[in-house]
Amino acid sequence: MTATRDRNVTGTPFTRGLGVVTLLGIALLVILGLFVSPADVTQGESVRIMYAHVPGAWLAYLAFIVTGISSAAYLWKRTRSLTWDRIAGASAEVGVLFMGISLVTGSLWGRITWGTFWTWDARLTTTAFLFVTYVGYLAVRGLGGSHHQRARRSAVLALLAVLEIPLVHFSVQLWNTLHQEASVAGRGTDVTMDGLMLFSLFLGVIVFTLMYVWLVLHRQRALALQDMVDDTGLDAALAARRAEAVA
Amino acid sequence: MSETRRAFASVRATARLIAVKDLRIERRGRVLTNQVLPFALIVMVMFAFALDSDAVLERVAPGLVWLATLFSTLFVIARSFAVESADGALDQLRTTGAPSAGIFLGKALALMIQLLALVAVLVLAAVVLYRADISWQGGVLLVTTAVAATCGLAAVGTLYGGLSAGAKGRETLLPLLVLPVVAPVLIGATRATESAFGTNGIAVGEGWPWLVLLVVFAVLFSVTGAIAFGSLLDE
Numbered sequence: 001m002t003a004t005r006d007r008n009v010t011g012t013p014f015t016r017g018l019g020v021v022t023l024l025g026i027a028l029l030v031i032l033g034l035f036v037s038p039a040d041v042t043q044g045e046s047v048r049i050m051y052a053h054v055p056g057a058w059l060a061y062l063a064f065i066v067t068g069i070s071s072a073a074y075l076w077k078r079t080r081s082l083t084w085d086r087i088a089g090a091s092a093e094v095g096v097l098f099m100g101i102s103l104v105t106g107s108l109w110g111r112i113t114w115g116t117f118w119t120w121d122a123r124l125t126t127t128a129f130l131f132v133t134y135v136g137y138l139a140v141r142g143l144g145g146s147h148h149q150r151a152r153r154s155a156v157l158a159l160l161a162v163l164e165i166p167l168v169h170f171s172v173q174l175w176n177t178l179h180q181e182a183s184v185a186g187r188g189t190d191v192t193m194d195g196l197m198l199f200s201l202f203l204g205v206i207v208f209t210l211m212y213v214w215l216v217l218h219r220q221r222a223l224a225l226q227d228m229v230d231d232t233g234l235d236a237a238l239a240a241r242r243a244e245a246v247a
Numbered sequence: 248m249s250e251t252r253r254a255f256a257s258v259r260a261t262a263r264l265i266a267v268k269d270l271r272i273e274r275r276g277r278v279l280t281n282q283v284l285p286f287a288l289i290v291m292v293m294f295a296f297a298l299d300s301d302a303v304l305e306r307v308a309p310g311l312v313w314l315a316t317l318f319s320t321l322f323v324i325a326r327s328f329a330v331e332s333a334d335g336a337l338d339q340l341r342t343t344g345a346p347s348a349g350i351f352l353g354k355a356l357a358l359m360i361q362l363l364a365l366v367a368v369l370v371l372a373a374v375v376l377y378r379a380d381i382s383w384q385g386g387v388l389l390v391t392t393a394v395a396a397t398c399g400l401a402a403v404g405t406l407y408g409g410l411s412a413g414a415k416g417r418e419t420l421l422p423l424l425v426l427p428v429v430a431p432v433l434i435g436a437t438r439a440t441e442s443a444f445g446t447n448g449i450a451v452g453e454g455w456p457w458l459v460l461l462v463v464f465a466v467l468f469s470v471t472g473a474i475a476f477g478s479l480l481d482e
Contacts, residue, residue, distance in 0.1 A: 075478070129427050136423045143414040153410055156475050157424075160406070163471060164428050171431035171460055175438070 010221035018214045025207035032200045040197075046112040049105050051200050055208035056102035057127070063095025063212060064134065068162050071155035082227065083220075085151035088158060089141050090219035092134050094212055099131045122173040129168045133161050147227055258349040258473075265345075265353025269327065270360065278326050279361050284368055287319040291372045301378065306447060308377035309440035312369045313396075313433055316362070320429075321422050323361055324404035327354060332413040337480070347477030351405055355472065359401035366393045373444075384451045385443035392443065392454070395461035396436040402468035403428050409479050435460040 011019075033051035040047035070088035073079045106124070107117040118124065141154045273279055294311045298304055304311075331337040340350060370389065373379040381389060407424045411417040435457045441447070442454030 129430060132423070132427045136420070136427070139416075139420055139423060140410065143411070143416070143420070145414070152478060156479055157410065160428075160471070160475070163467065167431050167464060167467070168427070171434045174460065175434045 010218045010225070015214060015217050018210060018217075022207065022210040022214050025203070025210060029200065029203055029207050032196070032203060037196045037200045038194055043113055046109055047197070049109040049112075051204045053102055053105040053109060054201060055204040056098045056105065058205055059208045059212050060095045060099035060102055060130075062209075063091045063098060063216075064130065064161070066091040066216075067095065067134075067137075067158050071158035074151055074155045075159070082147055082151060083224075085147070085155065086220045086223040086227070087216065088154065089138075089223055090216045092137055092141075092158070093219060094215045096131065096134045096138060098208070098212070099127065099134070103127065103131060120172075120176060122169060122176050125172045125176075126165065126169040129172075130161075130165060133164065137161065147230070254346070258346050258352065261345045261349025262352035262356060265350055266356040266360075269330070269354060269357030272330055273357075273361060279323065279364070283319050283322050283326075284365065286322065287315045287365060287369055288372055290315045290318060291369065291376055295376060304377045305379070308373045308379045309444055309446055310433075310437045311377070312366070312373050312440060313436045315369055316366055316396075316400075317426065317429060317433060319365055320362060320400050320404060321425060323358060323365070324408040324425070325418060325421060327358055327405070328408040328412040328417075337412060341480055347480050348473040350480070351409070351473050351476035352469075354409075355398075355401040355405040355469065358404055359397045362397040362400055363393060366397060379444045379446075381443060382445065382451065385445060388439060388451055388454045388458075389443040391458060392436055392439040392461065395458055395465050396432050399432045399461060399465035399468055400429060402465060402472045403432075406468065406472040406476065406479075409476055431460060431464050435464070 029051060033048050037048070037051075039045050067088045070084045070091065074081070074084040074088065110119065111117050137154060137157050140157050141150060143150065143153065145153075291311065294315075295304055298307065331340070370379070370381075370393075374381065403425060407421060407428070411420050411424065414420070439454040439457040439461070442449045442451050442457075445451070
């Protein structure tokens with residue numbers, strides 16, 4: 001029996017194809033980003049961090065938006081299905097991962113360019129809060145209880161995050177404008193980008209999007225299998241043991 | 248018309264009952280006065296050890312008051328829902344058919360009253376320990392700030408306390424969930440308190456705009472909480 005015929009795997013021909021394309025894309029991005037594209041006039045080689053940092057941040061935001069929409073779809077009675085809940089969970093997991101990548105690469109870049117790992121810029125601070133909020137969201141998903149209990153709890157939490165984030169952003173912005181003189185260098189200045197750099201960045205966003213879809217599809221199916229194990233695992237194990245005893 | 252009026256009356260009556268119940272439990276159990284308040288005061292003293300300078304303490308006093316409040320709030324929230332999850336009290340409450348918005352508002356109200364008492368003691372501690380100075384106008388601003396801020400904290404606390412009530416590992420989960428959400432309260436309340444204390448020569452008038460932030464926060468989370476609490480409870 002080959003793995004493809006087995007119904008209990010997370011891969012399908014589509015996700016396999018997607019995976020191959022994604023991996024090829026990552027390889028191309030690495031070649032373009034690290035070797036082919038030129039160094040920046042002012043930032044030097046550190047500009048190459050951007051090809052992972054910017055797509056990571058974009059995709060994290062997209063992932064959290066997907067989590068919010070799926071959570072709303074779960075709470076909406078007509079579309080209530082645990083699939084929405086699993087998509088929300090999978091998307092949040094991948095989002096946290098991408099946001100982590102984005103925060104780490106961003107502070108490394110900041111250290112090289114601004115001379116500091118962190119500034120209390122509103123966008124940075126909000127991003128950090130977003131990260132912590134979704135780490136909390138994932139913790140709530142792991143609380144246990146029935147599947148629908150988990151789904152309900154986490155869906156409410158995801159929608160609360162939609163409420164929380166603009167408030168946090170707004171208040172940090174207020175705090176920032178009144179209490180901080182230092183501002184991010186280069187912001188608002190007119191920057192023209194080299195064509196190849198722009199293309200590499202564009203490719204990065206595409207590749208990260210493919211990677212996101214790939215990971216979420218797999219993760220969502222893995223979560224479904226996990227739920228299935230929770231539902232039938234004990235019964236199946238008992239039946240198997242009984243069958244052994246009979247035989 | 249009378250239907251909605253009756254619903255509102257029911258919510259109000261439930262809220263009052265729950266709030267009175269929670270405050271009565273506190274009066275008999277004395278967890279706030281015998282455990283949380285001393286903890287908050289110890290935190291204030293520890294801040295002084297850590298910062299080790301009168302000038303610095305005077306400058307950061309407003310922030311320390313609200314930080315100590317936030318940390319203590321976590322304990323008060325945990326206590327508020329430990330009472331409910333023991334012996335399946337929350338399930339019993341649900342079987343009475345009481346409106347969930349009423350339960351939410353009642354618990355939030357009791358929480359807010361306890362937090363107000365806490366803030367009052369902490370401000371007093373700041374005056375004594377950190378040499379904070381309050382003028383008449385500053386006092387008015389401070390009281391308004393405390394009411395708005397504790398209202399927001401209580402709403403968020405009740406919402407997330409209800410969410411994690413009865414779950415495993417809730418003691419560690421609650422801070423992770425609540426602290427990021429209440430960041431705007433910390434920012435707003437600290438700035439408003441700075442002008443109330445006159446820290447760094449900030450005028451009292453400059454504190455009032457921060458109240459807008461606190462009030463928006465409090466209203467938003469009170470309303471959302473009253474709506475969403477039901478779906479967190481009936482599962």
